[in-house]
Amino acid sequence: MKIKSLKAGLIFMTAVAMICSCKESYVPPTPVGGTTNNLVVEGMINVSADSTVIRLSRTVKLTDTTSVKPELNAQLSVENDAGATYNLTSLGKGRYYATGHPLPSTSKYRLRIKTADGKTYLSDYVEAKISPPIDSVSWKAFSDRIEIYATTHDPNKASTYYKYDYTDAWEFHAAFQSQLKVVGSTIVTRNLPADDIFTCWSNSSSTLINLASSAKLSQDVIYQNRVNTIPSDAEKISVRYSILVKQRVLTKEEFDFWTNLQKNTEKLGSIFDAQPSVLSGNIHNINDANEVVVGYVTAGTEATQRIFINRSQLPISYHKADPNHCATDSLLYYNPLSGIHEVQEYILTNQQIPISGFNLPAQGIIGAPPICADCTLRGTKAKPSYW
Numbered sequence: 001m002k003i004k005s006l007k008a009g010l011i012f013m014t015a016v017a018m019i020c021s022c023k024e025s026y027v028p029p030t031p032v033g034g035t036t037n038n039l040v041v042e043g044m045i046n047v048s049a050d051s052t053v054i055r056l057s058r059t060v061k062l063t064d065t066t067s068v069k070p071e072l073n074a075q076l077s078v079e080n081d082a083g084a085t086y087n088l089t090s091l092g093k094g095r096y097y098a099t100g101h102p103l104p105s106t107s108k109y110r111l112r113i114k115t116a117d118g119k120t121y122l123s124d125y126v127e128a129k130i131s132p133p134i135d136s137v138s139w140k141a142f143s144d145r146i147e148i149y150a151t152t153h154d155p156n157k158a159s160t161y162y163k164y165d166y167t168d169a170w171e172f173h174a175a176f177q178s179q180l181k182v183v184g185s186t187i188v189t190r191n192l193p194a195d196d197i198f199t200c201w202s203n204s205s206s207t208l209i210n211l212a213s214s215a216k217l218s219q220d221v222i223y224q225n226r227v228n229t230i231p232s233d234a235e236k237i238s239v240r241y242s243i244l245v246k247q248r249v250l251t252k253e254e255f256d257f258w259t260n261l262q263k264n265t266e267k268l269g270s271i272f273d274a275q276p277s278v279l280s281g282n283i284h285n286i287n288d289a290n291e292v293v294v295g296y297v298t299a300g301t302e303a304t305q306r307i308f309i310n311r312s313q314l315p316i317s318y319h320k321a322d323p324n325h326c327a328t329d330s331l332l333y334y335n336p337l338s339g340i341h342e343v344q345e346y347i348l349t350n351q352q353i354p355i356s357g358f359n360l361p362a363q364g365i366i367g368a369p370p371i372c373a374d375c376t377l378r379g380t381k382a383k384p385s386y387w
Helices: 252-266 342-347
Strands: 039-046 052-058 075-080 085-087 089-092 095-098 108-114 120-123 126-129 134-141 145-153 161-173 180-183 186-189 199-205 210-213 221-231 240-249 283-285 298-300 302-310 329-332 353-358 364-368
Touching: 039 108, 039 120, 052 075, 134 240, 134 302, 145 240, 145 302, 161 221, 161 252, 180 353, 210 221, 210 252, 221 240, 240 298, 329 342, 342 364
Parallel strands: 039 298, 126 298
Antiparallel strands: 039 052, 052 095, 075 085, 075 108, 089 095, 108 120, 108 126, 120 283, 134 145, 145 221, 161 199, 161 210, 161 240, 180 186, 240 302, 329 364, 353 364
């Protein structure tokens, strides 16, 4: 299921492309009734106290170098079948939001979009799908990976079709802890912890479409649906890891939309690659029924659950990979063999970060490449509020 979830800036080919087994370059024809500049809509009308966020972008050509083409300066509003309207505000970069306030779950909802070029789009009215709580988020360690699962059930048998996403975060360490830093042309002791560049945090979001269905079961139960797999040597789990699993309930029509998208992109790799067919959803240009609009707007709620995994909980056989082949260098203030002032040559020019000194004050500094000693090159020093 190698497919990127629809998001602003996705590369999406809207032509009906011929799929063949050859590996020669293929230039798709222009789609009938349109171009590659089709509107892409992603988001859910949230009827709970959480905010509604909608992302708008445009499709791009296979040969374009950019993968991000947000749709700016649009006017968006949510409408229900009782006549109420809620306006959205631009966040920039093609993102639009409405501050969360509970909406009637018994109403049907649609999204109205007016783009900067004056075109108006409407999504079909959809019923609000209320997600049951996530019963548990669990994980299991294998010799080469850990797998993370979500379990849920709906005693009312009203859910059936589910979609899972996640955001995750992790604490990690640089390969070496620097005790020194360069100030101007002087090497001084770091003021720890303020100057620490050893401990950082990073984050990511799910990149796969993850669907589950209980349609063929006697009970509306999803048991240990796998939502993420992490290699045993990943930096993500080298210190402490956290994942926030998100669960939505889909209509049968939206489930079919995502299933078709999943099937198409499995053949080509990722949603950032070319797509083999038109995958329009439930959004339409009110004045041009032939215009292709990509995306599926739904309404409902989202259930979430967060867990943490500490390194101490994992097998001792797990070892973090070192793709940078990190090693320290002993750099002399003056190397009599080469005649080079190595500290000045490598440390004071920031090619190496000073780790510690040896045989000071005269002999030298132990240094390491920045990627090995400065965690801020791959993350942030700001600890997440929930950590």
